[in-house]
Amino acid sequence: MPIIVIMTGITIAIASGKGGTGKTFISTNLFNSLQDSRLSIALVDCDAEAPNDREFLKEGVLQSSHAVNQKIPVIDKTKCTYCGKCDEYCNFNAIFFLEEPQTIEVLEDLCHGCGACSVACEYGAISEKDDLLGYVNRYRFSTGKELIEGRMEVGVLVSVGIIKESIKMAEPFDLVLLDSPPGTGCPFIQTVYKSDYVVLVTEPTPFGLSDLKQSVAILKEMGIPCGVIINRADMGTDDAQNYLKRENIPLLMSVPFDKEIAVAYSKGEMITNLSTEWKAKFNQLYHTIKEEFEKNKAK
Amino acid sequence: MELAIISGKGGTGKSSISAAFATLQKDIVLADCDVDAANLYLLFNPECDEEHVFISGHKAVMDEEKCINCGICVDYCRFDAIVENENGVSILETLCEGCLLCSRICPQGAITVEEEDRSRYYAGRFKNGRMVYGRLAPGEENTGKLVSKVREKAKEIAEKFGIEHIIIDGPPGIGCSAISAITGVDAVIVVTEPTVSGVHDLKRTLQLTQGFKLPTSVIINKFDINRELSSEIELYCNESGIRVISKLPFNPIVVEAMVHCSSITDYAHDSEISELIKKAHTDIFAGVR
Numbered sequence: 087m088p089i090i091v092i093m094t095g096i097t098i099a100i101a102s103g104k105g106g107t108g109k110t111f112i113s114t115n116l117f118n119s120l121q122d123s124r125l126s127i128a129l130v131d132c133d134a135e136a137p138n139d140r141e142f143l144k145e146g147v148l149q150s151s152h153a154v155n156q157k158i159p160v161i162d163k164t165k166c167t168y169c170g171k172c173d174e175y176c177n178f179n180a181i182f183f184l185e186e187p188q189t190i191e192v193l194e195d196l197c198h199g200c201g202a203c204s205v206a207c208e209y210g211a212i213s214e215k216d217d218l219l220g221y222v223n224r225y226r227f228s229t230g231k232e233l234i235e236g237r238m239e240v241g242v243l244v245s246v247g248i249i250k251e252s253i254k255m256a257e258p259f260d261l262v263l264l265d266s267p268p269g270t271g272c273p274f275i276q277t278v279y280k281s282d283y284v285v286l287v288t289e290p291t292p293f294g295l296s297d298l299k300q301s302v303a304i305l306k307e308m309g310i311p312c313g314v315i316i317n318r319a320d321m322g323t324d325d326a327q328n329y330l331k332r333e334n335i336p337l338l339m340s341v342p343f344d345k346e347i348a349v350a351y352s353k354g355e356m357i358t359n360l361s362t363e364w365k366a367k368f369n370q371l372y373h374t375i376k377e378e379f380e381k382n383k384a385k
Numbered sequence: 386m387e388l389a390i391i392s393g394k395g396g397t398g399k400s401s402i403s404a405a406f407a408t409l410q411k412d413i414v415l416a417d418c419d420v421d422a423a424n425l426y427l428l429f430n431p432e433c434d435e436e437h438v439f440i441s442g443h444k445a446v447m448d449e450e451k452c453i454n455c456g457i458c459v460d461y462c463r464f465d466a467i468v469e470n471e472n473g474v475s476i477l478e479t480l481c482e483g484c485l486l487c488s489r490i491c492p493q494g495a496i497t498v499e500e501e502d503r504s505r506y507y508a509g510r511f512k513n514g515r516m517v518y519g520r521l522a523p524g525e526e527n528t529g530k531l532v533s534k535v536r537e538k539a540k541e542i543a544e545k546f547g548i549e550h551i552i553i554d555g556p557p558g559i560g561c562s563a564i565s566a567i568t569g570v571d572a573v574i575v576v577t578e579p580t581v582s583g584v585h586d587l588k589r590t591l592q593l594t595q596g597f598k599l600p601t602s603v604i605i606n607k608f609d610i611n612r613e614l615s616s617e618i619e620l621y622c623n624e625s626g627i628r629v630i631s632k633l634p635f636n637p638i639v640v641e642a643m644v645h646c647s648s649i650t651d652y653a654h655d656s657e658i659s660e661l662i663k664k665a666h667t668d669i670f671a672g673v674r
């Protein structure tokens with residue numbers, strides 16, 4: 087009997103240098119096409135500023151909603167001697183301090199919750215309170231698979247804390263898919279840095295290519311293997327394909343522009359539910375990723 | 386007038402519309418504030434006049450010679466960025482937020498501070514005026530602050546050369562960089578598309594602009610991909626007192642223009658879509674002229 091090797095404890099991030107290339111389309115359909123799999127699978131929506139996966143994966147039932155907080159200092163002005171040491175310690179200018187006239191305020195928007203000011207204060211004037219950053223919502227499907235969604239509160243500045251919490255919750259799953267935030271900034275890095283493989287979704291335009299190159303460069307620096315999906319492949323130039331060939335980066339899939347897909351997507355419907363052909367294609371995508379991943383591991 | 390063009394999510398066509406608006410002006414300052422993926426310079430190939438270093442933050446660096454592996458810093462770091470294993474204590478650069486608490490409490494003085502100085506911002510000239518654009522180095526933080534720098538520079542240039550209008554191509558999302566791109570502007574255009582995710586992001590974005598009490602209008606791009614949702618968006622905007630100034634049809638020519646490194650209004654000046662964009666442009670700028 088052939089021995090079936092099952093990949094477990096694998097994290098695959100789906101990312102793109104710029105938004106709107108179809109990252110959510112790929113993530114949700116890949117996840118959906120794997121509903122019959124024997125693996126326990128979680129899709130984590132790490133785009134906490136604009137989480138959308140839920141709009142497509144409506145069947146999941148909400149299991150829990152977990153608040154993510156950050157610590158914010160509170161200054162007791164009756165104990166404060168206006169020495170200014172906390173201001174000196176805060177590297178984010180989150181403490182507004184004036185010696186004359188004596189003024190001290192915490193600028194909560196700028197605070198990262200590092201706790202340096204509490205350590206600095208020698209007069210016990212600083213305590214801390216919880217500040218709500220957002221929620222991690224868990225949705226469970228009848229197949230046991232889960233969608234874990236990080237959702238930032240409107241008006242909060244930084245999504246990184248929520249992303250970290252969301253990914254942590256997916257740790258027990260065999261296969262974790264991460265729908266990454268756009269760009270190559272901090273939220274992207276926090277999402278991909280523990281991934282085993284990154285799927286970059288791009289479009290064949292000069293913008294797409296420029297962002298793709300930047301994403302590839304940073305992943306190289308981090309030592310994470312990646313492959314590329316070209317979306318709306320027929321609506322642009324061959325430059326992206328040529329670039330991939332030159333750089334020896336695998337092209338995992340090409341998705342042509344298709345009105346059926348665009349319309350289904352606009353309605354929040356999944357092409358993998360509407361078309362067996364597309365379901366098979368996404369299944370194949372998973373196998374291609376798996377093969378690429380194993381090739382890399384063997385290296 | 387300072388006009389910011391934003392979108393809850395990328396890919397709605399925000400940059401194409403910013404580019405078109407910019408090329409409809411004779412003399413404009415265009416500020417590309419999508420600093421994570423600044424792209425407009427690819428279209429306009431500006432002649433660069435100024436380059437500035439942007440210090441995005443700090444990173445803690447460990448001197449292994451001095452470290453005695455006491456582990457005190459491990460306990461103090463709230464970002465799990467310092468770990469202790471068989472090889473001793475080390476700093477995980479990707480998790481470090483640069484608060485520098487570790488450097489202050491280390492009894493051995495083994496942790497020093499390094500500036501993150503790989504990000505840049507530039508100012509230059511292009512055929513329709515001046516352009517300011519930022520480039521955040523991968524993984525560096527403080528997009529919001531870089532956006533503010535780009536805007537400051539844009540204002541400075543507008544004043545220096547007596548240019549009346551600034552167009553800001555904003556970043557996607559509703560986080561710190563988006564907030565920095567819109568605070569205090571005279572008008573905001575939110576570009577959206579009729580998809581369920583587009584609607585969802587639009588609502589969050591409008592919550593933000595209304596929170597800041599900014600005069601906001603909406604452009605529905607590719608409205609004919611889903612007319613039902615487009616009407617829903619219009620209804621929602623009407624009820625919230627927000628004007629939908631234009632509905633643009635889906636047209637592959639928009640991508641074609643981009644592929645030819647041109648704005649849509651330059652590339653296909655007399656096309657239906659260009660006419661519609663021109664109308665929206667007049668609509669926005671007419672009030673201030």
Ligand code: SF4
Pocket residue numbers: 157158159175176177178179180181192196197198199200201202203204484
């Ligand atoms: S917790 Fe850190 S960031 Fe916040 S005020 Fe204190 S020192 Fe500044």
Ligand code: SF4
Pocket residue numbers: 161165166167168169170171172173190206207208209210211212
């Ligand atoms: S360190 Fe403590 S006493 Fe000194 S200014 Fe800050 S809060 Fe006041």
